[in-house]
Amino acid sequence: MTKKASLGIVFATSAAILWGFTGLLSQYLFKETDVSIGWLMGVKTLISAFIVLLAAYHTEGNKLFEVWRHPSDYLQMAAYGLIGLAGVQLTYSLTVYDSNAAIATILQTLGVVGVIIYSALVFHQRPRRQEYLAVIIALIGTYLLVTRGHGLNIALSPATLRDGSLLVLCGTGLAVLPVGLLKKYSSLTILGWGLLIGGIIFEVGHPFWVGLPTFSLINTSCIILITLIGTTLSYLLFLHSMNYVNSTVAALLDTFEPLTAAVGTMLFFNASYNWAEYLGSFLILSTVFILAVGKKN
Template sequence: MKRQGIGAILAIIGAICWGIQGPVSQFLFQDASYSPEWLMGIKMSIAGVLILLFTKTIKRQSITHIWRQKRDLGLLFLYALLGLAAVQYFYLVTVSASNAGTATILQSLGTIIIVILTALIYHHLPSRNEAIAVGLALIGTWLLVTRGDLFHLAISGRALTLGLLLALSGALQTMLPVSLLKRYDVMVIVGWAMVIGGIVFSIVHPFWVNPPKFTVGGVLGVAFIVFFGTMVSFICFTSSLKYVSPTVAGMLDTFEPLSATIGSIAFLNTSFNGPEIIGGLLILSTVFVLAIPSQKSTKKELQNNEK
């Protein structure tokens, strides 16, 4: 129970830090001089370097071993670019195109995409719970993006497309590093993935060229995103998987849209109507539906216990 408690606390802290990052990013994007590309370069580069320095100096672990394994190196780059960097970039541009609450809820569709990809890869039909979860997600997304006017999008087509790409990258971020985490410390994987992503975005938009106009609020916002929204959120949530199952961590991940939505309403005066709230709750409920053991798995557990 003590280990589960530690895991739950880590997952909740990580989810809340990521969720609050949304309203902070939305606040920054109100100033046209801040762009998602600039923010990506600086936050991933600084966060990655600090994580690796911490791993090397405080934890006293090797951070270069993975670079000598060609097979693992290729997977690291895939995770860094298609998973870690992609989910952060699409999150920021979806926030910019809509709002923090909507972006974070659309990100939750990643769980459904994992169900669909798993079914396609392993050639088996979804279970009853998975089918129900997919149905709830589709209805919830429809309500969220139409605000109850079921035949007209309430958000732009661009925002919806970016939100779906965000969900896909979130699914890849969960699936790609599984084998790497069995062989390397989570800090090494996340640290190098951050550095790789930071280098790529710094090439696309060097953060030292034409930087935005810095104000006290802007500096504090960027600092929060770098340290809490990026470093703390990823380290805490990924570390929680050592103590609790992915299912439990996924349920606690619902603190992300909760904190993002509350922050948007409280500090940015973002409004959500009834159908949007219902849609968001339906999408979030899919995590709990998927957590319910299926009849087959329950029977299998009972048979194992009898043996």
């Protein structure tokens, strides 16, 4: 495996772990405090957008605005901002609210199937044998985590199934929509404008001055961590990883997110796990080693 591929795997894996961690923080806010989903979405997305755009302008200057001079590019940017960034954040938060962080991240993992189908149909990119194997093992691991080894007995509410299905579709968009843009623009540029588009949409639906939550030390700390780590840094790492690995590999490595969330719910929310969940976690972890033995190309 090349050094670039290794770097891409590190970026994508780090993003997934950070998402899993901040999913736990979101679960705490939504279940234990008066912080609403609508309020949090707009605030964290807009703040992250301004941080990333300032960093992009500092490093690239006026090149930051190049994307808005080409209609095909800004249409793709709008789709990435609405479906990939805003869509994933909203459907993920709704699924956390309906169930918990572990279930939400497990369902998001299934987006890798959509990525493979999209890549095959649009880019005529046939997955390598290692990717097929990694997908199968990741899905088996996800199945064991969801069912706890009890056949098809999945205790998910209708709301969880609805929001989780939308999460899978948006997760696919998150991985495939920015691929063309990454060939022309930097990760900072794409992420900054995408977040700004999503943040504006959220603020139209729920302005930040409406329904202000109670600001305690714990609540404020969680909001800051979700904004800086769970939105700004994690999305930047994931997007940057696709400069080194393809979207299929990046989406496969997102399986570290449900693993992090599952362990976190056990440690911090007193969740219990059986043999099937432990085995599922092991299988999910093994996907990174399967990808590591792939061909250099």
